[in-house]
Amino acid sequence: MGILAGAFLTVHTPRYCTYEAAFEGKLASEVFRPVRDGLVKQGRDVAEVRADVVVINSCHLISTFPTVVDGTPRHQGVLTAQEAPELIHGVAYDYPGDYELAAALVARGKAHGHQCILANDIHYPLDYGTVMPMACYLDRAQRTPLVPVSVCLSNDLDECFAWGRYLAQVARESHKRVGFVASGSVSHKLVRGPERWPSAEDQELDHRFARLLADGEYEKLWGWLPEFAATTKAEMGGRHLAMLLGAVLESAQRFTSRVHAYGPSSGSGNYVVSLLGRW
Numbered sequence: 001m002g003i004l005a006g007a008f009l010t011v012h013t014p015r016y017c018t019y020e021a022a023f024e025g026k027l028a029s030e031v032f033r034p035v036r037d038g039l040v041k042q043g044r045d046v047a048e049v050r051a052d053v054v055v056i057n058s059c060h061l062i063s064t065f066p067t068v069v070d071g072t073p074r075h076q077g078v079l080t081a082q083e084a085p086e087l088i089h090g091v092a093y094d095y096p097g098d099y100e101l102a103a104a105l106v107a108r109g110k111a112h113g114h115q116c117i118l119a120n121d122i123h124y125p126l127d128y129g130t131v132m133p134m135a136c137y138l139d140r141a142q143r144t145p146l147v148p149v150s151v152c153l154s155n156d157l158d159e160c161f162a163w164g165r166y167l168a169q170v171a172r173e174s175h176k177r178v179g180f181v182a183s184g185s186v187s188h189k190l191v192r193g194p195e196r197w198p199s200a201e202d203q204e205l206d207h208r209f210a211r212l213l214a215d216g217e218y219e220k221l222w223g224w225l226p227e228f229a230a231t232t233k234a235e236m237g238g239r240h241l242a243m244l245l246g247a248v249l250e251s252a253q254r255f256t257s258r259v260h261a262y263g264p265s266s267g268s269g270n271y272v273v274s275l276l277g278r279w
């Protein structure tokens with residue numbers, strides 16, 4: 001029987017996410033150091049759960065009507081981020097994929113009446129919210145098969161939560177150890193100025209979110225998520241957070257929590273939290 005081996009809330013802020021910033025001490029500012037160091041620690045957590053495949057829901061892989069699950073057997077390309085070419089340019093990636101798991105996830109979504117697409121195309125690109133956390137921190141060796149899932153604008157939080165549940169079900173039936181990564185901010189009221197923090201009120205809400213997550217209060221958190229997302233303008237409406245909660249709530253696993261860091265980026269709040277399956 002397969003399992004959801006771990007679930008990870010991670011960060012893709014471009015300034016945290018260059019090789020130089022991570023490992024050669026060229027941070028743009030000390031304000032970014034805690035999250036950078038947290039991401040390095042989260043990379044060790046990902047290694048610790050020994051995932052056979054990682055499913056990632058990035059806030060920058062955006063679809064409008066269907067949920068897209070990328071089952072391409074090999075994700076190979078070179079990324080220059082459209083919205084930050086000065087920070088992320090020419091980053092080569094070459095990850096295996098997992099067509100079988102992606103197809104099973106899409107089949108489960110279709111069976112429940114969701115509009116969804118299974119991509120299988122060597123030209124389907126990876127976005128920077130996927131490449132940067134994975135290639136710079138979480139799987140630098142690029143050995144673990146990767147299945148990107150889009151954040152779909154037509155999905156409300158319930159639908160995103162359902163996709164998380166389907167993922168946990170498919171993981172259980174897969175005979176694989178499946179990792180899940182939610183790549184996105186918590187509060188997300190963007191302003192110009194990379195080092196700017198969220199307001200004190202939004203920081204407090206972010207901290208409450210992380211405390212509930214760390215304490216395993218997933219039901220409570222799911223009940224509060226719509227209000228949290230609306231008040232803090234959570235990235236992509238909190239869709240990635242809903243999928244994360246659906247996955248951990250559906251899983252039979254209990255999780256050990258590690259809260260590694262919190263930091264700002266252009267007014268947004270960013271948590272690095274790992275939930276490692278206990279068995």
Ligand SMILES: [Fe+2]
Nearest residue numbers: 059184185235
């Ligand atoms: Fe983002």
